Amino acid sequence: MVTSKQRREQSKRHLERQLEARQQAEAARKRRTLIATIAGTVIVAVVVVVVVVLAAGGKDKKKPAANSTAPSSPAASAPTSAPASSAPAAKGPSVTFNGVTVKGAADLKGAPGVTSKATKDPTKLEFKDLVVGTGKAATPASTVSVQYTGVLYKNGTAFDSSWSRGGQPASFPLSGVVKGFTQGIGGTAGVPPMKIGGRRIMILPASLGYGAQANGPIPANSSLVFVVDLKTVS
Numbered sequence: 001m002v003t004s005k006q007r008r009e010q011s012k013r014h015l016e017r018q019l020e021a022r023q024q025a026e027a028a029r030k031r032r033t034l035i036a037t038i039a040g041t042v043i044v045a046v047v048v049v050v051v052v053v054l055a056a057g058g059k060d061k062k063k064p065a066a067n068s069t070a071p072s073s074p075a076a077s078a079p080t081s082a083p084a085s086s087a088p089a090a091k092g093p094s095v096t097f098n099g100v101t102v103k104g105a106a107d108l109k110g111a112p113g114v115t116s117k118a119t120k121d122p123t124k125l126e127f128k129d130l131v132v133g134t135g136k137a138a139t140p141a142s143t144v145s146v147q148y149t150g151v152l153y154k155n156g157t158a159f160d161s162s163w164s165r166g167g168q169p170a171s172f173p174l175s176g177v178v179k180g181f182t183q184g185i186g187g188t189a190g191v192p193p194m195k196i197g198g199r200r201i202m203i204l205p206a207s208l209g210y211g212a213q214a215n216g217p218i219p220a221n222s223s224l225v226f227v228v229d230l231k232t233v234s
Helices: 004-062 179-186
Strands: 095-097 100-103 113-116 126-131 143-152 158-161 170-173 199-204 224-233
Touching: 095 126, 100 199, 113 143, 113 224, 179 199, 179 224
Parallel strands: none
Antiparallel strands: 095 100, 100 113, 126 199, 143 158, 143 170, 143 224, 199 224
């Protein structure tokens, strides 16, 4: 026969087991909550990092290249090979000067055809005005916009042309290009500056170009030819 004391002991143990079970359940719930909180925080952090990386990548893609309209060959950066011109070809008579022949020499609405068969390298800057400009004159410190075609003096191989980039003039400060380009447009001793509206043949010795340093498709010690149309001066 179960006594009152025994029943009280059984009730007490039953209550203790229930309390222990509740404590274990509460501890398990807290662990799950903590794990869920940590996981949520990690997920949020990962999402934020991904969003920031994607946003930064998008900005880099949209950001235009510095000085993208400047000619790559006269400037200090490496030139790019000139693809077939997308601008119309210049029309009219050809002019030959010191081994350089320019087709459509006086047609400023089209890209001139430039060939060259040099017999010897020049020792100084040589030039010939195909069209004499009547506008503002450039100086070595000017910022200009020009149309230009560049070929190797030795064999006429084209290495760069603004005409091949949709026929849009290139703009740049003359202080940031090779010396021969600065002097050929801005003027120097024995070379008058170009004026707006003019077209000029410029033959640069290697010393006024890239010298003994090869630059992309331009070999080392190369004399260069540029046919330049001066559009604006500032």
